[in-house]
Amino acid sequence: MSTNSSTNVAHEEEHGHEHVHDLRDDYGSKLGMWLFLFTELLLFGGLFLLYMAYRFEYFPEFQLSAKSLKIWMGGLNTIILLTSSLTMVLSIIALQRRKIKASIYWLITTISFAFGFLVVKYFEWSDKFSHGIFPGGEELALKTQGEKIFYGLYFSMTGLHGLHVIIGMIILTFILVFIVKGKVSPDRFVLLENGGLYWHLVDLIWIFLFPLFYLLH
C-alpha cells in the first residue's frame, strides 16, 4: 500500500500536473477508514453482547419468537448482500484495470442490490407491523417479557443495520458521481476502496444477524 501511494505520486509528477494532490495519502485514508470500521464493530458488538445475555435468560421465548420470522426472506437478503459485496469488489477491480464503464456498471448493480435488500426488509417489517408487532405495538405489549426483548433486539439490530444499508447506498451513489466526473479514477481510487470497505462491513454484520435471528429452532 505504501508503495502504491508513492508510485502514484511519482506517476503524477512525471506527467507534470496536479501538484496540489501530491500530498495525498492513500495509506493513511485507508487506515483511517479501518479505524472507523472498528468503532462500528464495537457499536454492533455491544448489541450482540445484549443479545447473548438475553438469549441465555429467555431462550424458550427467543425460539418461539424467531419462528415468526421468515427464513426465506432473511436468506434472500443474505444472498442479496453477499452478491452485492461481490459486485462491489468487481467495481474496484474494473476501475483498477482502467475499465471505467464496467466499474460504473458494477457500482450501479451494487447500489441496486442495496435497494433490493431494503425492499425485502420493507415487506418483512410491514408484515410484522400489520400484526401489531412493533415497538410500542398493542400485540407486542401482550406478549411475555422474553418475547418483547427478542422483538426489541430484532428491531433495533436489524434497524441499525438497515440504517447502515441506507448510508452505504448514499455513500456509493456519491462515489458513482465522482467516478462519472473523473474525480475517482484508475489513478485515484482509494475513495471507491473505502466506500467498498464500508459496504463489506454491512455485509459482515448481516452474516451474524441472519443466523442469530432467523435460524433459531
Next chain:
Amino acid sequence: MSHTDTNDGKIAHAHDPRYGINIMIWITLLSLTVITIAVAGIDLGNYTLLVAMFIAAIKSAFVINYFMHIKFEDLLFKLFLVGVILVLLVVFVLTGFDVFLR
C-alpha cells in the same frame, strides 16, 4: 496494495486483482449460507449456536481477507484487526462468565 503503475503505462500487479478468485469466494460464501440454513434444521442441542457462529466466523474471515483485502494489506492493518477482535473476545468472554455462571 496490489496495483502499481509503471512508467511505460503498463499495469503491474504484485497481487493481480483478479475476478476469478473473488467469484470463487462468493460461491463459497453462498454455499456456507446454504450449510448454515441446513444445519439449523438439525437439532444439535447446545451446540446449535456454536456451529452457527463457527460458520459465520469462517464466512467473515473470507469477507475480511479477500473482499476487504486485509490479506494483502500491511502488517499494521492486520495488527489493528487482531487487536479489535481480541477486545471483542475479552468483552464477550468476561460477560459470558458473568451471565452463564451467575
